[in-house]
Amino acid sequence: MGKIVYLRLKNKVEAKLHQTIKLGDIALVSAEDEIRKKLMNTELYEIKKEDRNIVIIDVFRVIHQLSQRYTNLEFQQVGPNQTIINIQKPKKTSSMVFVTLIWLLLYIGAAMAIMNFHYDVSMEEVQQRLHYLLTGEEVKHPLWIQVPYSIGLGVGMILFFNHLFKKRINEEPSPLEVEMFKYQQDLDQYVILHENKLVKDQSKDDTSNS
CATH class of the missing domain: 2.60.480.10 (eubacterium ventriosum atcc domain)
Known part of the structure; x- marks a missing residue:
């Protein structure tokens, strides 16, 4: 042995x-x-x-x-x-025009999603009502609520995704990273089952024998 x-x-x-x-x-x-x-x-x-x-x-x-x-x-x-x-494969240099178009598409799409959400839940009316309950005055644009809310919305998204540009805030993975990890695991398992040459060869052998 x-x-x-x-x-x-x-x-x-x-x-x-x-x-x-x-x-x-x-x-x-x-x-x-x-x-x-x-x-x-x-x-x-x-x-x-x-x-x-x-x-x-x-x-x-x-x-x-x-x-x-x-x-x-x-x-x-x-x-x-x-x-x-x-x-x-050799990496191709990205065109600035292409990057700019993608950035604008994502920016506009995210802005539209946030605006549509606020419209669906009547966020403006809620803020106006909140201002009235706290001050007793009716105001169309309660900026002292809207401005901090907008800033908090951006800060909350940064904390949620755990990234500020390329800098990670802490070592804890973000929910997006966890979902991407799960997706990658499923993708790897699929590739193993369908691209494994050993399995392909065995399938061919079984077909020829039958």
Whole structure:
């Protein structure tokens, strides 16, 4: 019985086109230093143009390749069963005109949403009524209520999203970040189920056998 080597695949990594993926790029290895260094440099896969955006590396394939090359070692898997490799593409410089149009679209859309909400709940009438209850006077534009309310609305949104431009206010994730994290998890699970080449090959084999 050979020496035991423990492998833990990383959930997600990034790579470039034509990059050769080594074991150390996608996994954590627990073994003796000499064996570990040798394993970390073991080449497993080369990113090809046909792979497009995503490649799934399955732990079964990894162990199969390693077992053929290192017959004196026994490999044990710990953790995730697949690694998602996102293939990076050269970034294009964004046009200022395009960025400005997107910014205006988002700004106007957010303003319309807030205005429509206030119209639906009759916010102006509520503020006028509140002013009357507190002062006994009827005023069309109670600015001493409306101005602090508008400032508070902006501050509240900053605190809710936990960001001021690119600066994070504290380490607690915002509700938007939590929802994006959940969405990314569902997306990764979908990709694993539909893009895993091992699963595709098995499906082809089952079809041909039947």
